[in-house]
Structure formats: C-alpha cells, structure tokens
Amino acid sequence: MRERRSAARRLAAMLAAAAVLAWPVVLEAGQVDPQDFAQVEKGRYLAVVADCASCHTVPESGQPYAGGRAIETPFGNLVAPNITPDQGTGIGAWSDADFDAAVRKGRRPDGSRLYPAMPFDAYTKMSRDDVLAIRAYLNTVPRARNVVEANTLPFPYNVRSVMSVWDGLYFTEGEYRPDANKSAEWNRGAYLVTGPAHCPACHTPKSFLGGDKESRYLQGSPLQGWFAPNITDGNSTGLGRWSSDDVVLYLKTGHNRIDAATGPMAEVIELSSSQMTDTDLKAIAMYLKSLTEAGDAPASLDARDPRMVAGQAIYRDQCSACHGLDGDGTPQLFPSLAKSSVVLAEDPASLIRIVLRGARSAATAAEPTAPGMPSYGEQLDDAQVAAVLTFIRNGWGSGASAVSPSVVASARSHLAARPD
C-alpha cells in the first residue's frame, strides 16, 4: 500500500497548525517582538531563501526542521541537527545570541565549531536582524523531539577543533557591505547570492580542504556526483546564452527555453527559489549576469572524428525523438542540448549521470509536468555513452572536451554505490 502526497504542502499545513504550539519567549529590552507577524513573515521568507529545510527536514518525514537528513561532503556524511524549538533535542533552549553565533559565526553554544556544511561562511553576510527573524519564524514551527547525532565524520575530521584551521583559512566574518558604485538591485542580488541563498556553497570550486577557490568564483564545482555548473555570464559554459528573463524563469519554475533543473538544483528550486519574489529573482539574475569571465570557448571537434560519427548515430537513434535532430528540444519540456550550458560544462559529471541513471526535472506550481529523462545505463556501454556525449558537446557549433570511456566507466561504478 502506498500513499502519495506532496511533502511541501503537508509541511505548509503543519506550519499553519504550529502557531498555537509556539514556545513562550521572554522579550529582551529593545528587541523586536519575535511573535510580531511582520517579524515571523520576514523570517519565513529568509528561511526559504536560505533553504534551511533542504538540510534540516527529511523529505516526506512530516517533521519540518526536525533534522536527521544526511549531508554528503567529500570528507564523509554530516547529519543536519534538529532546529525546532524543542527544549531538549532542538534549539528551544538556545538564546538569540547562541542562534546568531551558530548561523553567522559557525560557533555552537559551547564554543566549539560547526562544520561548514552549515554555510555560515555565506550566512555571515546576513544582518543580526535577519537572523533573529529566522529565529522568530523557527519558534513557530512544531516542536519535534528528535535526537540527532550530527557528527558522523571519520577521524580526523570528526575532531571539531581542527575546524579552527579551516576557519582561519577560509572564513571571513562580516555582514554584506553594499557596493556604492552599483545599483540597489545589483546589491540586493549580490547579497542574496553570497548571503542567504549561499550559491557559492555549490557553484564555487573547492580546495582540497573544502574552501572556496575565490579566483574561480561561481564557475562550477563537482557536487555529490553532479557538477554544479558555471553560473557567471562568461562563455558558453555559463549563463552567456541566457537572458536575465531566462534566469528568472529557471529559478521560478525549474524550466526555461533552454534547460531544465535536475538533481540537487531541482530541490533548491522546489524548496527555495520558486518561492522567492520576482523582484529578488530579477536581482539575482542581474547580479549573476554582471559576473563576466574571460576565456574563449574550446573549438569544436571535427565532425569526421570517429567519436563524433558514432555519437551522432547514437544520438539520432536514442535521443532525437525528444531533443530533436537539431538538438533544440522543446521549450520548458525537453532541454535544448545545442544551447545547454550543462552540456558544455568543463566537467561532464552531470551529463554522464543523467544518461546513465536518468533524471527527473523540477516540479513547480507553474511547471508541474516534471518531465523525466529515462536511464540509458543498461542500453549504452561506456564507449557509446562517451561517444554520444562527445557528439552533443560538439555537435551544433559548440565546442567542449571529448568525454572518454574511462570517465564514464568510473562514473558508472561510482553511481552504482549511490542510493537514489
């Protein structure tokens, strides 16, 4: 027997019910009333922008913010803690100062350090008022008794004090400082991207210690078997072919005339960006489109290259029914492979994964279809996958490195161990 329901909607219903269960809070002098509607509503919106639920809610659990979801990092898994107002197992006993220190400084109430899977290095860009608004909102969600053992990292990463070294290297504390030479809209976009929306957490490449490589800010990074693509305005691998409207539509609906969100980004859109205001999405688009990047796109491979010939034949047989002989797809339904920046990404991890395992695109209120790509892992061998991907990366006047069968083989064995 199976019961299907939308977790997000159920969550919303439970939040509505939660108001009457809110824990009593003692006001400090000069503090905004944390039960004030405007404060709770501001906090709710910021919690959406910051996508807190993505880590702190187990999907379909019916227990919003009760923690327990494993977060995969290159160093091992961490488990997101319970941030409901439960006194014993959540954060009900924390002071506002404790909460602020955790979110913006990466410090736990006992002074020990959080792992940066909690993106405090981004959240530090928020103001104390913003963070306390989130706190005010979290005070209104149902208390859940749920003990979470957060630290499941192997030695030596399980020693929290080693994080002082990381913090020293990569963490710069401090609120977002507006750039007086830029418009208010640009500054809003920059604040959202670098602060609560924490885009760099996935899209900026990381050093071997997991810190941001600032020189390659937002230029794409491997993530949990996917590749979070370049989202600067640079060349063909970034948002260069996207208009600002394309960016807004993608973040709002999960789909646009070129691409469809899958994998971790589909979840970000469903839980977070699809619920942001159009004004904020336009600001994000304006900011991202302002990030220019030097560098020429690679040249196309010769169409007579045997990999291209084989890849084109496979493409016609297996892919063209949906994506079209010209690679143009159907807007909002089948991605345009000829224009997609995911296709041309320097690292083909997402492409390989989508072909081997299939993928489901984002479902949003505006675009509920959530079209899926079937898995070709059984049908195509490593050399065939490599050939067809090499073809689509070079087939329509674009250029990108060839995909080698050995990379596909290693992705295949890596994916075999993944649960989804």
Next chain:
Amino acid sequence: MSRRLPKKDVVIIGLGWTGAIMAQELTEEGLEVVAIERGPWRDAPTDFPPTYMQDELRYRIRHELFLSPAQNTFTFRNKVNQTALPIRSWGAFMPGNGVGGAGVHWNGEIWRFLPSDFVLKSHLTQRYGAKFLPPDMSIQDWGLTYDELEPHYDRFEYLCGASGTAGNIKGTIQAGGNPFEGPRSRPYPTPAQEQPFGYQLYAKAARELGYKPFPQPSANLSTPYQNELGMRLGACTYCGFCEWFGCANYSKASPQTTVLPVLVRKPNFSARTNCEVLKINTDSSGKRATGVTFVDSSGEEWEQPAELVILAAFSLFNVQLLLHSGIGRPYDPISQKGVIGRNYTHQTISSALGFFDNKKYNFNPFIASGSIGMCIDEFNGDNFDHGPHGFVGGGYMGHVQTGARPIETTPTPPGTPKWGAAWKKAVRDNYLSTVKPGTGVHGSFYAYRDVYLDLDPTYKDRFGRPMMRMTIDLHDNELKQNRFLTDKFGEIIQAMGAREVVKQYRTAPYDITTYQTTHVNGGVIMGTDPNTSALNRYLQCWDVPNLFVTGASAFPQNAGYNPTGTVGALAYWAAAAIRNRYLKRTGMLLDA
C-alpha cells in the same frame, strides 16, 4: 474482518482517465479525495521509457500493460442457452491495468459522437418509424443532448491538447474538417497531425468518389502544448508505437501527461495502488453508500469510509463491482427487468487491405501515430438515409493504420503460403506497399435484449465470488451494416490504385479471441427512467444517490466512433453536476 481507515470526503475507485478527472475536479472543491487503484503506480518516463517501450513482443504479444486474467477475468458465451467458459487470455478487448488505466495504452483517437447519437431511439423512430428497428433491439436515448455535453467535450479536448481540423464551428461548416460533426464552440487546441503519403492518397481517392475526408482527431499532438493545469506535452514523433504501448515522449495525452503530476502535488489528494476494491458498502437502508472495502497486496482487508463514492473503473469492472455489491437490480433478459448488466455493447469493426504494386508505391507504413489517418463520416450514425438498406447505425471509415510493427504487420495477398520461403518473400514484397487500415470501418454496435452481463453460476474468482459472465453475439442489423460499410470502404481502397483489395467483413458468431477494439460499453447505462437505466443523466446511481459511475459503462449503446472523447466529456459533465449542484444539496439530482 476489515480494518477501518479514517473517513474521507470522496473515495474514487480506479485512477484512469475518469478517476483522474474526477479527483482533479473534486479536490478543487477542497474535498479530501482518495483514489484506490487495483494496479501499480505508473509514470511515463520510468514505466514506459523510449529506451525499451517500442517492444512489440513485450507489450503487444505478452500484454504487459494489461490486467492479468489470473487476477481477474470473465466468462463468455454467445447465446443465452449456452454455458459460458472463462477467458484465459485476452482477445476481443484488452482491459488496462494500473494508474492511467486504458488511458495509457489508447491510440489517442479522440472523437465526439453525433448529436443524433444521443437521442438515438427517438431520432430513428421519428425518421423511419418504430417498425424499422429490429424487435429485440433495446436502444435508448441518453437523457442528455449533444449541446449540453459540448462544453465538456471542449474541456476534455483542451485538457488533452487534441490535434484536428474542425468541421463545424458554431454551426458554420469549415473546409477540411468533418462536415457531419456537431457544432464545436471553438477549433481544436492544436492543428491536425501531418499525414504521410498513404493517408493522403486515401483522402484523394475519397474526394474523387465525392466524399469529404478529414484528418482523424488525435490526442497524439502535432505541436507542443500546455493545458489549463500547466501540464506540457510535446510533438508526436510518429514512431508507430501507440496502440498497446505507453508514450514517454510526452506526446500522447494520458492521465500521466495531463493531470496526475498536478494531482499528486495536492495535499487533499492521495492514492492507494495495488489495492483492489471488493465491494461498495451501503447502510442498512441500502440507499446510501458508506464507502468501500478493499484488499491490499498483502491480502489485508480495509474499509475506507467516505461521503461520496465515485466508481471510475474500466466499464466492465464497474458492472462487476455493482453486481458484487448488490447495488441496483441485476438485469434479467427474460423478464426484461433490472438494470445492472443491461445494454452491453462493443464495436463492429472490419477492414479492407489494399495490395499495391511495390515498384510504384512505398507507403513507409512505420511512420504513424495511434490516431494518424484520414477518415470520412458519410456513413456514420444517421448521416445517410438508411431506408433503402434495411439496417440502422454506421461508422466512420478511414485509413488509420497505426504503424507497421513487425510481428503483426505481415500482410500477404490471398494464396500466399502461411510459412516458408514463399511466405517470407511475400512479406518482403508487400511490407512497404500494403495499405492495412487497422479498424478501417469503425461501426456502431447497438444494444439488444440478449446481449448483457450478469454473474456466472459456475465459475468463481480468486476471492471466491462469482465471475462476471458476458453474453454477446452479433445481430443481423450489425452484420448488414458492416457488409454495406466494408464494401464502401473497399471501393475507396480500390480507388487509391490497389492491385488487389481484400475485404475482411465482420462475421457472426462474435469471436472472443479476435481483437475488436477495447470499446466495451454499457451495463450501467444512463437514462431518464429508473426501470431501464442504472444512472440518471448525471451518472448518479438511481438507487444510491451518493454514488456516481463514470466511464463507457454509461453508454446506452455504442456509436460509430471511439469512446474516449465521450467518456472524458461525461466525466466533466458529471463533475460539474457534483460541483455546482450535488455539493450544495446532496441527494438525487433531478431537473425541474
């Protein structure tokens, strides 16, 4: 002993086309709706992906998408005085299974019935006199008119994004469409599909014979489309694997591609799959449904109480469940009393193959969709004077070949050996140059006193209940109709330039092993008289007013068209009656 689940506002039995439409409409009213589906959950990209869906052996020959007869089957006989035997492998029709139901494997032929079809008995009696009809024919008027149903046809077509050329918009005849159709309020949502060479040649021949050919209305889309719920469909690729198959190109309208993704996002909708409803429960008065009892895949029995019950299973299972639930009086062919099982019908189909010179003709017949084709409607319904012909009814006739899938598409001219080198050569010689129009003649099947459904006295199902028995044969009226239509159809195929035409008439007795469409109708028919219909004109059960029964089981008799368009329209019609009237004042919906 069944365990009782928390009460819902609405329980829907079956999550196919009408179950999905009803769930969508009633959740919009804020009602808590649960759908209980006998088969598995099915989702387009994962359950019928283009990577392996084009597998004729798996789906056509081995029936993977259909209900297994081991789970549920029927007994069959031709005549009242015969002993029925169980059907062990589906032949004459293919009951769908799982979420989406027959809406997964249909061809997408999305027709409207003629205005005269809805008032059939009074129309024919008025035009030809009561004596013109065979004495054992039990046709009836539907209790609603085409004009009343038109807005609901329109909604279903716009849900699907149907592709076609309108023939009549608000009374004005349109060039290139079907001039016989009832008036539509607006054009089809998308233009007609492209027609490959063979279909165009058929249209040319038909025009030369004085007919007015038009493209078959299709739920395989010609262009991308977004429906009112926000669902996106793509353009059909003419792969030729519609009938018997699911479509993962998002180009065939199905519950999966038009409704279900919207429905599963709703907090007031839930579905239980792999759960078979055994019985609709009623209170001690028998006049009020209290919910349903179902069994899950572990064999556990559950009771799902509800305020409103929608029986939305496939037509035959609607009849079966009412018989097993003791709702409505079972039909008795001797006394002519009772309503459940009454006026069971099918479809009278036939074809004419055309063998062409393979040096001059290459039809590339594998380029097709399930509802490709050009049709004429001159001989449908009462579009022509039946006076001289001595029968009533008719059908559209078209070159509607749905593909050239290799196992079944091996037409060879008469005289070819059935096997060996000569057979292989004939298949090779004729594969590309034969016109094989599928259900080329799509005739009506009118109702008779001795064609009906009841419970079998001998055979039991896996729950120990009597199997449902079907008693069905072809009557002279349908055989005459078919001979007349098939001859007319053969003339068109001949006029295309065929070297040889082979007409395949429908013959009696009715053969349960030969496929004749899955358009099995009736048994829980709608009407205006509780003595001769099970449902009122809103598909509301006369005996149990909080039970509505959707689907082709409501057809008093079958017209010369595919039923799904009318099935979808009736679902929207009933949903509107529930939303606008029943929910405001529960009870029998009667017109002032």
